[in-house]
Amino acid sequence: MTSVLIIDDSAFTCKVLRRIISKYSQFSIVAEARNGYEGLKKIQEHQPEIVILDVEMPLMTGLELLKEVKKQQYRPRFLLFSAHTKKHAQITIDCLLAGGSDYICKPQFDPSLKTLHEELISKLTNLCSPSPIASLSYPITTNTLPPKLICIATSTGGPDTLKNLFSNLKPNFSIPILIVQHMPPIFTSLLSQTLSRQTNHTIIEAKDQGKICTNSIIIAKGGTHLIVKQQQQYVYQSVETPPVHGLRPAADLLFSSAATC
Numbered sequence: 001m002t003s004v005l006i007i008d009d010s011a012f013t014c015k016v017l018r019r020i021i022s023k024y025s026q027f028s029i030v031a032e033a034r035n036g037y038e039g040l041k042k043i044q045e046h047q048p049e050i051v052i053l054d055v056e057m058p059l060m061t062g063l064e065l066l067k068e069v070k071k072q073q074y075r076p077r078f079l080l081f082s083a084h085t086k087k088h089a090q091i092t093i094d095c096l097l098a099g100g101s102d103y104i105c106k107p108q109f110d111p112s113l114k115t116l117h118e119e120l121i122s123k124l125t126n127l128c129s130p131s132p133i134a135s136l137s138y139p140i141t142t143n144t145l146p147p148k149l150i151c152i153a154t155s156t157g158g159p160d161t162l163k164n165l166f167s168n169l170k171p172n173f174s175i176p177i178l179i180v181q182h183m184p185p186i187f188t189s190l191l192s193q194t195l196s197r198q199t200n201h202t203i204i205e206a207k208d209q210g211k212i213c214t215n216s217i218i219i220a221k222g223g224t225h226l227i228v229k230q231q232q233q234y235v236y237q238s239v240e241t242p243p244v245h246g247l248r249p250a251a252d253l254l255f256s257s258a259a260t261c
Contacts, residue, residue, distance in 0.1 A: 002128040005048035006032045007039035008081060009057040017052060020117050027124060036060025040068055047074050050127050054081045055091045063091065066098040077101040077127045086186060093190045096159035097198065101127055126156055146175060149212070149234065151258050153180045153251030159191055166199035176216040178226060178236065180249045185222035192219045209237045220249035227257040234261065
């Protein structure tokens with residue numbers, strides 16, 4: 001059974017989340033908190049495996065709590081609870097880059113809460129069941145040519161991983177990098193801008209099409225696939241073809257297009 005702590009200043013939101021989660025025996029709500037200060041104490045007291053965290057609260061925000069948790073020995077996984085606004089999207093991006101694992105946007109036009117129900121349980125299940133990473137050994141050669149392109153796909157935990165990657169990547173790194181991060185449009189735009197501010201690299205959100213140049217770092221625009229073509233030079237295109245495995249952007253299309261160039 002996976003233990004869950006809810007930190008949200010809204011009693012109604014806590015009630016809704018509790019009602020949904022209580023229907024599933026694999027999850028157990030160990031406590032609730034109404035602000036970050038109270039939440040910090042309950043994280044240490046109960047050591048939940050997952051924390052559902054409101055990103056904007058009085059007294060201590062979700063971002064401030066995440067920064068405090070990084071100083072602590074025990075660190076649970078955080079599922080952020082955000083709103084459908086540009087302001088909250090930026091706060092959510094900041095929280096993801098500070099260690100948040102994933103996020104959910106509060107429903108706007110779904111009185112039945114069906115969408116929230118399905119997404120919440122799906123996200124919680126993913127967080128408590130991380131996919132195993134196979135350990136593979138490859139022969140090391142000294143004459144391997146550097147790649148012409150690097151393609152990266154990230155989902156849960158991706159923004160924080162990308163921040164760590166680019167923070168440690170040398171400023172003169174010249175191989176173009178193309179990224180698929182599963183996020184809606186406003187989030188990918190803010191993610192590229194925030195990563196650029198916090199690292200030594202210029203990271204852009206993909207336009208409809210463009211050239212892939214030395215030092216290019218391009219994130220697929222939310223809601224569109226990113227593909228690569230080779231003309232006189234490498235170019236990219238954003239396309240609105242159907243989702244792949246329920247995802248748009250999808251890593252499969254980026255990788256397969258790059259492999260045929």
